[in-house]
Amino acid sequence: MRLISDPAEMRKIAAQLLADGALGFVPTMGALHRGHMSLVTASRARDRHTVASIFVNPKQFGPTEDFGRYPRQFDADSALLADVGVEALFTPAIEAMYPAGFSTKVSVEGLNSKLCGASRPGHFDGVTTVVAKLFNIVQPTRAYFGQKDAAQVAVLRRLARDLNFDIELVICPIVRDPDGLALSSRNAYLTREQRHAALSLSRALNQARADIEAGERDAERLRRKVIDTLSANIDLRPDYVEVVDADNLLARKTVEPNTLIALAAFVDGTRLIDNLLVDAAFRVLM
Ligand code: AMP
Numbered sequence: 284m285r286l287i288s289d290p291a292e293m294r295k296i297a298a299q300l301l302a303d304g305a306l307g308f309v310p311t312m313g314a315l316h317r318g319h320m321s322l323v324t325a326s327r328a329r330d331r332h333t334v335a336s337i338f339v340n341p342k343q344f345g346p347t348e349d350f351g352r353y354p355r356q357f358d359a360d361s362a363l364l365a366d367v368g369v370e371a372l373f374t375p376a377i378e379a380m381y382p383a384g385f386s387t388k389v390s391v392e393g394l395n396s397k398l399c400g401a402s403r404p405g406h407f408d409g410v411t412t413v414v415a416k417l418f419n420i421v422q423p424t425r426a427y428f429g430q431k432d433a434a435q436v437a438v439l440r441r442l443a444r445d446l447n448f449d450i451e452l453v454i455c456p457i458v459r460d461p462d463g464l465a466l467s468s469r470n471a472y473l474t475r476e477q478r479h480a481a482l483s484l485s486r487a488l489n490q491a492r493a494d495i496e497a498g499e500r501d502a503e504r505l506r507r508k509v510i511d512t513l514s515a516n517i518d519l520r521p522d523y524v525e526v527v528d529a530d531n532l533l534a535r536k537t538v539e540p541n542t543l544i545a546l547a548a549f550v551d552g553t554r555l556i557d558n559l560l561v562d563a564a565f566r567v568l569m
Contacts, residue, residue, distance in 0.1 A: 304331025308423035343409030
């Protein structure tokens with residue numbers, strides 16, 4: 284696996300790989316777990332070549348958020364990626380991505396203030412700015428993202444459409460631990476007790492899934508019940524629970540195909556997210 288930190292070199296290598304066949308791209312912030320690796324596996328299965336990136340993007344963290352202590356484990360990550368056949372790993376320095384005088388912001392207006400964008404002002408602008416840069420550098424055939432970050436998926440689909448990126452976005456299912464907890468690099472912050480408290484997120488969504496499968500279609504009743512389940516846990520502080528259209532992230536009154544129930548909650552200082560999606564056949568994916 285080639286380790287590349289220079290954007291110009293990454294561009295050159297990616298173009299060489301693409302000339303030989305479809306190129307898949309998996310952007311990450313590292314601290315890799317089975318969720319990230321599922322994206323790599325999907326690309327390896329579908330594309331001739333796979334490139335990954337690790338960049339802890341300062342622009343998507345708020346001033347009081349965890350940028351400084353975000354888990355960084357480069358050696359373990361790069362060994363994992365090399366093992367599964369990733370051909371190039373792009374790990375730019377902050378100064379390479381945002382050199383002195385950097386002054387451009389890519390902003391998907393409207394969507395950027397929904398869900399996590401409401402509680403994390405500027406977060407999605409940071410995401411879309413870095414993803415636009417990564418797309419321009421790598422110019423892959425396909426880029427792989429996780430359904431775990433459902434609002435990010437909506438924002439990135441709009442970005443790709445609005446800016447005519449000729450890149451297919453492939454969205455992969457949420458990978459969970461056997462007890463239901465969605466994998467996240469931030470789970471590393473949790474003590475045993477906090478991790479136990481965090482199980483309420485998937486439990487609340489599982490309840491909503493059962494209700495939807497039993498025919499419940501009233502969005503506000505479902506939302507209230509999820510909030511009540513989260514609030515019943517004194518070790519959790521709900522941030523938001525929303526029932527929305529998965530594409531435009533606007534609130535829905537009834538559950539229809541493409542309805543997303545998304546939530547965020549704090550366990551002590553750690554902010555966790557989770558969601559479920561109702562597909563075209565009213566199946567609940569989570
Ligand atoms: P991150 O390193 O947190 O920026 O995540 C990089 C990519 O991995 C994003 O597209 C995430 O949505 C995806 N991802 C993170 N956790 C999971 C998970 N549990 N299941 C599936 N994809 C995930």
